[in-house]
Each structure stands twice: as structure tokens, then as C-alpha cells.
Amino acid sequence: MIEQSPKLIHAFGALAELGQEVANKNNFQETIRTSLHLLSGALGIMRGGVARYSRYAREMNMLAVRGLGDEFPLSLSVCVEDERQFLANGLNVIDARAARVLPFFQVYATSFERRRVELFVPLVIRDEIVGGLFLGEKATGEEYSSYEKEIICAMGRHIGVAISQRNLLAEIERHSEENRKLFDDLRRTYADTVKAFATAIDCKDKYTEGHSVRVGKYTELIATELEWSPEQVEGAATAGYLHDVGKLTVERKIINAPYRINAKESAELNKHPTVGYEILQAIHHPFTDVPLAAKYHHERLDGRGYPDGLYDREIPYIAKIVNLADSFDAMTTDRPYKARRPAIDVVDDLRRNAGKQFAPELVIAFMRGILRELKSETKDRRFRRLLGREYMEAEGLMPAISSALNELEPTSTLTYIAVNQAQ
Amino acid sequence: MTENTSFDPDPAVGTPSAQSAIVIAGDYLNKLTGEKIERECRDKLNAGAREIVVDFSETEIINSIGISILLGVIDDAQNAGAKVVFSDLKPESAELFDMLGLTKHVTIQ
Numbered sequence: 001m002i003e004q005s006p007k008l009i010h011a012f013g014a015l016a017e018l019g020q021e022v023a024n025k026n027n028f029q030e031t032i033r034t035s036l037h038l039l040s041g042a043l044g045i046m047r048g049g050v051a052r053y054s055r056y057a058r059e060m061n062m063l064a065v066r067g068l069g070d071e072f073p074l075s076l077s078v079c080v081e082d083e084r085q086f087l088a089n090g091l092n093v094i095d096a097r098a099a100r101v102l103p104f105f106q107v108y109a110t111s112f113e114r115r116r117v118e119l120f121v122p123l124v125i126r127d128e129i130v131g132g133l134f135l136g137e138k139a140t141g142e143e144y145s146s147y148e149k150e151i152i153c154a155m156g157r158h159i160g161v162a163i164s165q166r167n168l169l170a171e172i173e174r175h176s177e178e179n180r181k182l183f184d185d186l187r188r189t190y191a192d193t194v195k196a197f198a199t200a201i202d203c204k205d206k207y208t209e210g211h212s213v214r215v216g217k218y219t220e221l222i223a224t225e226l227e228w229s230p231e232q233v234e235g236a237a238t239a240g241y242l243h244d245v246g247k248l249t250v251e252r253k254i255i256n257a258p259y260r261i262n263a264k265e266s267a268e269l270n271k272h273p274t275v276g277y278e279i280l281q282a283i284h285h286p287f288t289d290v291p292l293a294a295k296y297h298h299e300r301l302d303g304r305g306y307p308d309g310l311y312d313r314e315i316p317y318i319a320k321i322v323n324l325a326d327s328f329d330a331m332t333t334d335r336p337y338k339a340r341r342p343a344i345d346v347v348d349d350l351r352r353n354a355g356k357q358f359a360p361e362l363v364i365a366f367m368r369g370i371l372r373e374l375k376s377e378t379k380d381r382r383f384r385r386l387l388g389r390e391y392m393e394a395e396g397l398m399p400a401i402s403s404a405l406n407e408l409e410p411t412s413t414l415t416y417i418a419v420n421q422a423q
Numbered sequence: 424m425t426e427n428t429s430f431d432p433d434p435a436v437g438t439p440s441a442q443s444a445i446v447i448a449g450d451y452l453n454k455l456t457g458e459k460i461e462r463e464c465r466d467k468l469n470a471g472a473r474e475i476v477v478d479f480s481e482t483e484i485i486n487s488i489g490i491s492i493l494l495g496v497i498d499d500a501q502n503a504g505a506k507v508v509f510s511d512l513k514p515e516s517a518e519l520f521d522m523l524g525l526t527k528h529v530t531i532q
């Protein structure tokens with residue numbers, strides 16, 4: 001034993017290096033190649049190979065080979081019986097010649113003998129076969145001693161762990177890829193559902209056909225003009241699509257009344273923001289502002305809106321956007337009791353009501369969007385598609401928007417919050 | 424097929440005979456880069472060398488990777504029917520080679 005101690009020290013040096021190699025997040029292939037070198041060099045083994053086990057294919061696929069030659073198979077199949085025996089054996093050395101009862105050693109007997117592969121170690125990590133070690137004869141020509149077999153197992157465990165880690169990593173990567181796809185699918189499904197819902201809301205209101213869908217689109221245009229992130233724009237659009245969801249519970253005859261509705265009917269209709277909020281609050285949305293947009297889309301900066309008569313900064317930003325989109329669509333589409341107003345009138349209305357009903361910075365963003373399209377600075381003609389070409393080409397529209405933009409100040413000059421608190 | 428690497432035989436050192444080739448082990452031996460030495464030897468064997476002389480004059484210590492690479496050189500040479508000579512080996516290295524059985528396959532100079 002004393003004369004073996006330098007050997008032992010040399011082997012332990014290799015073991016320590018192998019542990020380090022596996023711990024370092026190096027290239028996996030290089031780690032495996034280095035591992036095989038360390039193992040061969042630790043004990044003076046002439047040839048060998050490290051394989052990774054594929055559970056699905058039941059194959060030992062060579063990751064690194066030394067001195068096994070071109071004829072040695074790079075992929076060795078394992079049968080159910082072999083698998084069971086390897087698992088029962090655990091991470092321990094198997095003498096290839098003594099294990100001839102197993103199909104694995106019978107099938108590959110010629111290959112093993114030709115390259116003098118004497119030992120096989122199934123790399124069993126946590127009751128799972130992750131790979132295998134194939135080891136040839138020692139340079140001394142001597143038999144493997146029991147302590148050498150122990151060193152082989154210790155090093156095999158390191159290699160097995162490296163393979164196992166690699167497998168886990170690959171699995172995580174695959175899962176995250178699947179998750180991303182799944183998430184994208186869900187988002188698409190959600191967006192489709194939202195649009196389908198908007199269409200359903202609009203069906204109830206035959207005179208304002210397509211209102212929710214258009215409000216969704218105007219809301220999206222405003223959010224885009226505000227340079228929000230794609231996700232925020234999507235959230236804003238959703239808020240627009242669903243803002244009138246509460247109308248689903250309002251009697252059809254009130255919504256479709258071809259006249260100005262009376263006070264009682266008006267009170268009934270005015271419940272729709274709160275009802276909408278309650279409906280949307282019960283749904284788990286990817287965008288948190290959606291229920292708030294429904295609840296407060298009829299609020300005005302000057303506190304004269306409903307249901308809560310909120311002032312300026314008390315109103316959620318998203319609700320201000322939807323309010324502008326909603327009002328713009330109401331002005332630019334025919335209603336049962338009112339024909340749509342000319343574009344220049346609408347621009348004038350927006351300008352005059354900026355700071356009263358609408359947030360000035362939003363009016364600016366909206367008008368800037370229209371103007372950019374009129375000047376052909378945008379890729380797609382989204383306003384034209386929503387409003388019609390003729391409407392958009394109205395005489396003097398461009399100068400009207402330009403002068404309104406010059407006049408508007410981006411920040412709200414109102415101090416409604418103070419007024420509200422004083423009341 | 425001569426790779427322009429630092430362990431190429433130095434022309435100044437010269438070749439002992441037409442059938443003999445010298446490779447300098449250097450300190451590349453102990454890393455994965457040492458595999459270049461194996462390729463170098465294989466090239467020389469393919470070119471008809473009957474003897475590979477591995478020069479250890481620039482090699483201080485040899486670790487397990489180095490041993491493995493030298494075993495690869497020995498294996499390739501034996502398959503080609505050529506012999507391997509180790510020259511200028513440090514005593515500690517010679518002891519290690521003896522212990523691991525490398526000396527059974529090579530001539531030490």
C-alpha cells in the first residue's frame with residue numbers, strides 16, 4: 001500500500017481537477033473531453049469513451065472517445081433488461097467479460113474485445129442512467145485494483161453529474177421555449193376574445209355599430225402616439241374594446257332609442273360604467289387598468305362627468321384616453337338623433353374642450369397622429385380607414401389641426417383637485 | 424500538412440534520421456490544447472515517420488491530461504508500428520511514467 005501512495009496522490013490530483021472542471025461552466029463538450037483525459041491520465045488507461053444515455057432512444061451515444069478507433073460504434077443500443085441491470089448495479093464498475101450474460105455485452109462483444117475495452121461503468125445519478133464510461137486496458141497491462149475501481153467510480157460520479165446538469169439545463173431551456181410559445185398563444189387568444197366581446201357589445205347597439213371596435217382602435221392610436229411600449233399599447237386597446245361592456249346589461253330599447261332619452265332612462269344608461277367595472281373586475285386581465293377604464297370613461301377633467309364626478313388627476317390616465325377615443329367616435333359617426341359632424345368642427349370641439357373634458361396632452365397626441373397621417377408621414381392610413389377618405393380630405397382640415405396644435409398647451413392648467421377638496 | 428504551432432520541430436534542433444520526428448511537449452501538454460501534439464504526431468506518422476521523439480526539455484510538470492495525451496501518442500505510434508522515444512525527461516516525470524506504465528511502451532533517452 002505504501003508504494004501505491006504516489007499513485008494515489010496522482011489520482012487524487014486528477015479527481016480534484018475533475019471536480020473543478022465540472023464546477024466551471026465551461027463548454028460541455030470540452031468538459032467531457034477533459035474529464036476523459038483526466039480519468040485516463042489518473043490511472044494510465046490506454047483508451048476509453050464517455051457516452052451520454054438517451055432514455056427515449058435507449059442508446060449510449062459517445063460524447064468523447066480516446067483510442068477506440070473508427071470501428072467502435074459511436075451509438076450503442078441498450079435493451080430493457082440491460083437498463084434494469086444497470087440501474088440495479090448503480091454507479092459501479094462492471095467487468096465487460098464477466099457480464100456476458102447481459103445482452104449489451106453480448107451484442108458488442110467483438111467491438112469490446114477488438115479495442116480491449118475491459119470495464120463499463122453505467123453512470124447512474126439519482127436512480128437514473130445518464131451515461132456510461134468505457135475503459136480499455138491499463139498501460140501497465142495489470143488488472144484494475146479495487147482502489148483504482150473506486151477512483152473510477154468517484155470520477156464517474158463527477159462526469160455523471162456534469163451530464164445530468166447538462167440534461168437539466170436543456171430541459172429548462174426547452175420548457176422556457178414552450179412557455180413562451182404558450183404565453184404567446186394565450187395572448188393571441190385573449191386579444192381575439194376581447195375583439196369578439198367588443199363585437200358582441202356593439203351588436204346590442206344597432207345605431208352605433210362597430211363603436212367599441214373603433215374606440216379600441218382610437219385608444220390604440222393614442223397610446224402609440226404617446227410612444228407606449230407594445231404591451232402597454234395592447235393593454236390600452238383592450239381597455240378601449242371593453243369600455244362599454246356594461247351596456248350588455250342595459251335594456252336594448254334604451255340603448256337603441258331613436259330619440260334623446262329621458263331622465264329615468266338616462267340614469268339606467270349611466271350605470272353602464274359601474275356595471276362594466278364590476279364585470280371586468282371579476283376577470284383576471286393581463287392589463288390591470290382595463291376595469292378602471294370602463295368605470296371612469298365618462299368622467300371629465302372639470303368634474304362634470306359620471307359616475308363619480310372625479311376631477312382631472314383623480315381620473316385614471318387610461319380612462320382619459322378612452323374618454324377621448326369614445327367622444328371622438330361619437331362625434332364622427334352618425335347617431336340616431338344626430339348626423340356626424342364635419343371634421344373641422346370636431347377638431348374645434350376637441351380644442352375647446354381640452355382642459356375641460358379632455359386632457360390637453362391627449363388631444364395634442366391625437367391631433368398630431370391625425371396630422372401625421374394627413375401629411376403621409378405614417379405607414380398605414382388608420383384614421384382614413386376608420387373615418388373614410390372623403391371625411392379625412394375635408395377642405396382646410398390640415399391647417400385647422402395645425403393651428404389647434406399651436407394653441408394647445410400640453411399640461412393641464414386646471415386645479416380641479418384643490419377645488420374638489422375644498423368642497 | 425504542417426501546422427504552424429510552437430511545438431513544431433525546430434529546424435535548428437534537426438531530425439536524428441529521415442524516419443524520425445521530434446515533437447516538443449512544451450507546457451501545452453497539460454491542457455486540452457495538448458491534443459494538438461497528438462494531431463502533430465499522427466501527421467508525422469502518416470508522413471512515414473517510424474520514430475517519434477517527444478522532447479520534454481521545456482516541460483516542468485506533467486499532469487493527468489498530459490499523461491492521457493502521451494498515452495494517445497503511444498497508442499497511435501503502436502498502431503502505425505512506430506516507436507516512441509521520450510527525451511530530456513525530468514526525474515519526477517520519469518517516476519510517474521514508470522508508475523503508470525508508460526515506460527513499458529517507450530524508450531527513455
Ligand SMILES: [Fe+2]
Nearest residue numbers: 243244297326
Ligand atoms: Fe360609454
